[in-house]
Amino acid sequence: MALKIEHLSGGYAGTTVIKDVNLTIEPGQALGLIGLNGAGKSTTIKHLLGLIRMQKGTISLNGVQLMQNPTKFKQMVAYIPETPILYPELTLKEHIELVMLTYGLDKEKAWVRAHELCKMFRLDNKLDWLPINFSKGMKQKVMIVTSFLADSDLLVIDEPFTGLDPLAVANFIDLIKQAVSQKKMVLMTTHVLAQAQEAVQKFAVLNNGTIEVEGSLEQIRKHYGLSDSDSIDRLYQILNQEQLHHE
Numbered sequence: 001m002a003l004k005i006e007h008l009s010g011g012y013a014g015t016t017v018i019k020d021v022n023l024t025i026e027p028g029q030a031l032g033l034i035g036l037n038g039a040g041k042s043t044t045i046k047h048l049l050g051l052i053r054m055q056k057g058t059i060s061l062n063g064v065q066l067m068q069n070p071t072k073f074k075q076m077v078a079y080i081p082e083t084p085i086l087y088p089e090l091t092l093k094e095h096i097e098l099v100m101l102t103y104g105l106d107k108e109k110a111w112v113r114a115h116e117l118c119k120m121f122r123l124d125n126k127l128d129w130l131p132i133n134f135s136k137g138m139k140q141k142v143m144i145v146t147s148f149l150a151d152s153d154l155l156v157i158d159e160p161f162t163g164l165d166p167l168a169v170a171n172f173i174d175l176i177k178q179a180v181s182q183k184k185m186v187l188m189t190t191h192v193l194a195q196a197q198e199a200v201q202k203f204a205v206l207n208n209g210t211i212e213v214e215g216s217l218e219q220i221r222k223h224y225g226l227s228d229s230d231s232i233d234r235l236y237q238i239l240n241q242e243q244l245h246h247e
């Protein structure tokens, strides 16, 4: 039982962006994938979701290989994209019902959870609203509510904190922690390391398409020679210098 990305190479027609990426997430573990803009974080996620074709390697979740059984694999995954993807003609209530149908959830139990989640994000009186009426942050909250409702084994989250108010960020972090305590797996990409650290035990630094180092934020600090008084965001300056040196 784990997510295993092994020797993954891939990218877009004719170009290799990701090179020999290896990552494992055990049940009850959240991994933060970090790196400069363009390092390949979203590309890794696109591979994980089966949206683009890998060039080499394997991805398996709980023993199910993505390439061999994509339907079964995807049933175990929920995804929160950086930019919310909602159906313009469906209300919040209908989005919730769609998730129940897609993931084969028990409607009665799922509605109890859905109300809980909607209340947490102050959406409980907006069940009949259409996406056009929601602000950017509200749309993001709808994605969070529907993804956590799915109760999947693996939660993939791209830049979770964009556009959320501090209250919603705190609730989101609590939900991730709760999922981890329930032995779920979480993969999140983020630039907001201080906040991510509250929910994530392990980070992996993606640099130029390869994993440069993996470990706790402390171990990553050490790897890049950061002192205790350095802000963790200095990591990005170091990665940038490395990249300039590389080019």
Ligand SMILES: Nc1ncnc2c1ncn2[C@@H]1O[C@H](COP(=O)(O)OP(=O)(O)OP(=O)(O)O)[C@@H](O)[C@H]1O
Binding pocket: 012, 017, 035, 036, 037, 038, 039, 040, 041, 042, 043, 044
């Ligand atoms: N659809 C695409 N077609 C071709 N190249 C792409 C495409 N999307 C991304 N790339 C390239 O792949 C590389 C990695 O991009 P990716 O979006 O994975 O980076 P990222 O780490 O997620 O960056 P950010 O922090 O900005 O979201 C970049 O060089 C980018 O130009």
